[in-house]
Amino acid sequence: MTETDSSTSRRKGKFAALILARGGSKGIKLKNIKLLAGQPLISWVLRSAVDSGEFDEVWVSTDHDEIARISEEWGAKVHRRSAEVSHDASTSIETVQEFLKFHPEIELIGQIQCTSPCLQPWHLQGPARMVREGGYDSVFAVSRNHLLRWKEVKKPGEQTEAENFNPAKRPRRQDWAGHLCENGAVYFATRELLMSGLFQGGRVGYFEMGPEYSIDIDTDVDWPIAEQRVIKFGYFGKKKPQGVRLVVFAADGVLTDNMLHITSAGDEFRSYNFSDSIGIQELIQKGMAVRILSCEESITHQKYADKLNLPLTMGCKDKLAVLEEWRKELQLDWLDIAIMGCDTPDFECLKRCGVSGCPADAQAPVQTAVQFVSKLAGGRGAARDFCEYLLLLREKAKSAEEQERCLTPK
Known part of the structure; x- marks a missing residue:
């Protein structure tokens, strides 16, 4: 039985968050790490779990190498589940029980559903405190x-017949409290209860989540809806990405396809995407400064920058140093800067800036380091994709103050 500190009525013992992320999803292949709004699906709940501050450890139970790698990149520990609990007929309770058998030191579990990307840290803080301090044996999320x-x-x-209302007196929405339904986002419980085969039992409580945060992803049809929802209601971390004032694009591999074409006469040329230019102009119209960085000296880069009237620094061997000069010149915090890069020279800049992105064909370490991975390749609309992402963040920022009031637990 879970011990309780009698002086504070606070349950003792290690408290772990657990996310079940099998690799064999049938509805959407490798759903758990498919990019949603530029980030792996699992990253949205991992970031909330880590930033909630309620758990001694955050774990992902998986049978897939790539899910394991990405989970560790986002701050989780990985439990390699066995084949016995990794097939289509395996149940969640069996998978949780296997995890607990390998980790006897864990007394409390907060199971978090990977496919609930709008989960906020306070959606975890509430149930966690109910279990640890409120005397509940199990708490689950409802909407x-x-x-x-x-x-x-x-x-x-x-x-047919009406089951929950009288058709002669149809209730108005504002006059009807509605029904509380499980939304599957979180299930908190003691070890004792879980090992008995139950997610809910003993003293049972619920934590209500607003419907705007209660979204689940089962099929491809759900994906675009979830993508728009997460932009508006998702948790973007302790870094506040909405204050972007400077946007920097790497020229090679972002504004171009990273190809250098040389004619038989020895002339060189590169291609740029017109849609990227439109996206950049929209950023400027919204008051953001835009600049270009290039490792190479190229007359075509200069002509492109001149056409858009953008500052350009070429022959750059230390992009971070140049970015630091720009930051000081414009009197910005690093959180005020967004950058899109694609390769090793961009890596340190991507880690430092408030918002970072890369094209779909960027190098693998870069894709892991950034917050937004475009669905499009460099020179093929990736920059425009990033511009639209930044504009969506800007819209999110406009309602940030009002949303903050709504998010504060009563």
Whole structure:
């Protein structure tokens, strides 16, 4: 049985967050690490779990190498689940029990659903404190809905009936509290309860999440809806990405496809994407400064920069040093700067800036380091994709103060 500190009524013992992330998803292949709004799906809940500050450890239970690698990059420990709990018929309770058998030191578990990308740190803080300090043995997340239910018709000619309302007195939404339904986002429970085969039992409590945060992803149809929802309601971390004032693009591999073409006469040329230019102009119209960095000296880069009236630094051997000069010149914090790069010379800049992105064909270490990975390749619209992402963040910022009030637990 989980011990309790009698002086504070606070449960003792190690408290772990656990995310189940099998590699064999049937609905969407490798769903758990597919990019959602530029980040692996699992990263959204991992960041909330780590930043909640409620857990002694954050774990991911998986059978897949790439899921394991990405989970560790985002701050989790990895439990390599066995084949016995990795097939289609495996249940969540079996997988959690296997994890607990390997970790006897853990007394409390907060199981977090990987496919709930709008989860906020305070959605975890509330249930965690209910279990650790409030005397609850299990707590799960719910959302309120206002759906009018009707009895299913199973035989031809059979008449249906209302199940939860009177059709003669249809309730107005504002006059009806609705129903609380499990949304699957989180299940907190003691070790004792879980080992008995239950997620809910003993003293049971619930934590209500607003419907705007309660989204699940099962099929490809859910994906674009989730992508827009997470931009507006997702948790972007302790770094506040909405204050961007300077946007920097690497020329080679971002604004171009990283190819250098040489004609038979010895002339060189590179290609640029017109849509990228439109996106850059939109950033400027919104008051953001835009600049270009290039490791190479190229007359075509200069002509492109001149066409858009953008500052350009070429022959740059230390991009971070140049960026530091720009930061001081414009009197910016690193959080005020966004950058899109693609290769080793961009790496330190990507780690330092408040918002970072890369094209779909960027080097693997770069893709791991950034916050946003475009669906498009360099020179093929990736920069425009990043511009749209920054503009969405800007819209998110406009309602940040109001949203902050809504997010504060009552």
